Amino acid sequence: MDTLTTYSDWNTAISRRFFNEANAGKKVFLCIEGGLLDQIGGTNGKSNFVEAVKTGPDNLSRPGRTMCAKALRAFVEWRDGGFDGVPPFLAYLSLFVLAASEEGQHEQQGYYKHLHRLLGEEPTNLYPPGFTRMGVLWEELEKWANETQGGNLGLVCCDFAGAWPHVGRPRAQIVLTERERNKLRELFAAAELDPSAPPAAEEMAQICRRFGSGRLEARTMRKLAREGAFNEEMRLLTVEALLDELRSWDGVASTPEGSSIEYHTLRINLRIRSLLAGSIDSYIAVRDCDSFLDTSILVRDSNGQSDYNVKSAKEGWLILQSKDGKNIDGSSIPWTNSLRLESDNLIFRFPARSVRVFRKGEFDHIEGLIEVNRLDPYREFYVAAAQDCAQEIDDWGKQAGRQWRQINFRSGLPAGWRLFRADSADATISAPGDFPVLNTDSLVRILIQGGVKVEALGRRYFDFAPPTIRIEGLVPGAIISFNNTLHSAETGDITLDLKLSEIALSNHIKVLLSNGEERSASFQTLSAQNLDWRRKGQWATAANGTQLEILDERPRAFGATILSFDAPAITLAPARPADMLGPRPGQLVTIPGDELPTDWTPVWLIEHGRSNRKVIFCGSNLDQCAPLNEPISNRKKVKDWKRLLWNDRMRLNGPTRGPLVALWRQFKEAAEHA
Numbered sequence: 001m002d003t004l005t006t007y008s009d010w011n012t013a014i015s016r017r018f019f020n021e022a023n024a025g026k027k028v029f030l031c032i033e034g035g036l037l038d039q040i041g042g043t044n045g046k047s048n049f050v051e052a053v054k055t056g057p058d059n060l061s062r063p064g065r066t067m068c069a070k071a072l073r074a075f076v077e078w079r080d081g082g083f084d085g086v087p088p089f090l091a092y093l094s095l096f097v098l099a100a101s102e103e104g105q106h107e108q109q110g111y112y113k114h115l116h117r118l119l120g121e122e123p124t125n126l127y128p129p130g131f132t133r134m135g136v137l138w139e140e141l142e143k144w145a146n147e148t149q150g151g152n153l154g155l156v157c158c159d160f161a162g163a164w165p166h167v168g169r170p171r172a173q174i175v176l177t178e179r180e181r182n183k184l185r186e187l188f189a190a191a192e193l194d195p196s197a198p199p200a201a202e203e204m205a206q207i208c209r210r211f212g213s214g215r216l217e218a219r220t221m222r223k224l225a226r227e228g229a230f231n232e233e234m235r236l237l238t239v240e241a242l243l244d245e246l247r248s249w250d251g252v253a254s255t256p257e258g259s260s261i262e263y264h265t266l267r268i269n270l271r272i273r274s275l276l277a278g279s280i281d282s283y284i285a286v287r288d289c290d291s292f293l294d295t296s297i298l299v300r301d302s303n304g305q306s307d308y309n310v311k312s313a314k315e316g317w318l319i320l321q322s323k324d325g326k327n328i329d330g331s332s333i334p335w336t337n338s339l340r341l342e343s344d345n346l347i348f349r350f351p352a353r354s355v356r357v358f359r360k361g362e363f364d365h366i367e368g369l370i371e372v373n374r375l376d377p378y379r380e381f382y383v384a385a386a387q388d389c390a391q392e393i394d395d396w397g398k399q400a401g402r403q404w405r406q407i408n409f410r411s412g413l414p415a416g417w418r419l420f421r422a423d424s425a426d427a428t429i430s431a432p433g434d435f436p437v438l439n440t441d442s443l444v445r446i447l448i449q450g451g452v453k454v455e456a457l458g459r460r461y462f463d464f465a466p467p468t469i470r471i472e473g474l475v476p477g478a479i480i481s482f483n484n485t486l487h488s489a490e491t492g493d494i495t496l497d498l499k500l501s502e503i504a505l506s507n508h509i510k511v512l513l514s515n516g517e518e519r520s521a522s523f524q525t526l527s528a529q530n531l532d533w534r535r536k537g538q539w540a541t542a543a544n545g546t547q548l549e550i551l552d553e554r555p556r557a558f559g560a561t562i563l564s565f566d567a568p569a570i571t572l573a574p575a576r577p578a579d580m581l582g583p584r585p586g587q588l589v590t591i592p593g594d595e596l597p598t599d600w601t602p603v604w605l606i607e608h609g610r611s612n613r614k615v616i617f618c619g620s621n622l623d624q625c626a627p628l629n630e631p632i633s634n635r636k637k638v639k640d641w642k643r644l645l646w647n648d649r650m651r652l653n654g655p656t657r658g659p660l661v662a663l664w665r666q667f668k669e670a671a672e673h674a
Helices: 007-018 034-041 045-055 067-080 090-101 111-118 135-148 165-174 178-190 201-211 218-224 232-247 390-400 635-647 660-672
Strands: 252-254 260-265 267-274 279-287 296-301 307-312 317-322 339-343 346-350 355-360 369-372 381-385 405-407 418-422 445-449 460-462 468-474 479-482 485-487 492-495 506-512 518-526 538-541 547-550 578-581 588-591 604-607 613-617
Touching: 007 034, 007 045, 007 090, 034 045, 034 090, 045 090, 067 090, 067 135, 090 111, 090 135, 090 165, 111 165, 135 165, 135 518, 165 232, 178 201, 178 232, 178 252, 201 218, 201 232, 218 232, 232 445, 260 279, 267 355, 296 346, 307 339, 381 390, 390 418, 445 518, 468 479, 468 506, 578 635, 588 635, 613 660, 635 660
Parallel strands: 260 346, 460 518
Antiparallel strands: 252 260, 267 279, 267 369, 279 317, 296 307, 296 339, 307 317, 339 346, 355 369, 355 381, 381 418, 405 418, 445 468, 468 492, 479 485, 479 506, 506 518, 538 547, 578 588, 578 604, 604 613
């Protein structure tokens, strides 16, 4: 291993370590520690690195020019040169992260003292000259990795900054090591956490302590427990990082045997029919997921005695049903007992609880009330309690809840359970320790959800389908800005009301709290017409001299450039097939899979799925596409044709404008009488 001496050597080596094709599509954290620097630069790697950064690039040395001024100058020259190569300020950012990673006898001292001591200077709580301007370098690193490189070398996220944004960014890179992040899937699965309904921050810390042994580093465990020398701000950043990782978890974890299991959490959905009559409907619901390809998933409980269906209800949710298709009465399942349902590599888990918290489903896009794992103290909430703890919950509610009262129902709740509601809660009154779902949250989080992404990971979205911006735990006095335009909002969990015209190519959301803390997030948009849909084929020469194409699963197109090209409305793949239908009953093929018809012309293309399936006209001449009353001889095909067009008509999203509306109606009428 060659010893690295110059700033340029270190900048190049660090960029290769963190940004490479092996990290394509993955989150990259600039987790710089002394041991890693010794690995990269050999003996005395850490000290050589610090000296090289203090010296800086040869072309930037000027009398009186400070370290931060050199970092900014490196960026300016890189920008003026057309952003060629890797960011030349990466080693400077790495030094700032190294200061955050320092531990030992000075652990409880502030970040700036760590940085000064690292530079061989007198420890002081004053920041180095120009340090408050380093935020622009973090933003430019994010743009370079996520936009310029398209995430092909890794994705960078510099969003949450804690109470002090200037030191929060470097600290955020080091709060969890790479090994810890790789173990979090295992931890989340063992703790039965739900990424769509995370717990309150302090409860998250307790859960990670309980299940973190062997998965989290000893110093992280001590930090979460507030043991020994620790920094409270670093502790909060660690909890934020854990919650952020939970929200991005897809539910997949590996088994000891090496296979993959996908976990999903069942939640209670209450729908009040009449307060006067005391009637309420109770369902068991689960968030929809891209991996749910079928309209109905047959599942069996862990003891193998009962079968259920998990079936699509409305957009974004599925409901637990009996095998014959009837919705399960949620009150018929003991809420104090756990339930585990399985289907191949899918596992649906219903956690056992004696106290359950609900909020209005508008935030989660579901009718009625939906169960959650943390209490929003600024909004109306409901609490269901089992008989043995109902009195304790009622005593707490009378102190903490505004307009607290019991609601009496004759049905919809298990025997002995009581339901309470309140307009809001006093967060200063602690909930009983045995019921963590009643905990409120002191952390404010910006969530970027939904939308259609350009890549599976990252934060680039098509401009025709931008994401929804949600803010959790918004406190009184907070100021919200989107692209430097102020937005008013209520307290609690809110959805930011944005117009499509407000969304730009690069978008920034900031929340400034009354105590001076700041939260921020960003995302980018891209037009489908600006994507490079063409990709050159790769070829190799066989032993006999013939040219063979090297197959590549990634999408690509060959041929001429087509102006004003739009991506197809339906993407066909083995996991996402579609049906092609012709004018005669029974003319039906599924692609990919079946051979394309040669004796008839398809009229409609209908994607597979649950509800709101897309229907696209694919006929050649509208005047020659009317349905015919002459079914083919294959009875099964005729039955399938009729079932798709008539029996499943309510799940199909057919044309709503123009002449295709009448044609679509004719096909449905023909299917009814086929």
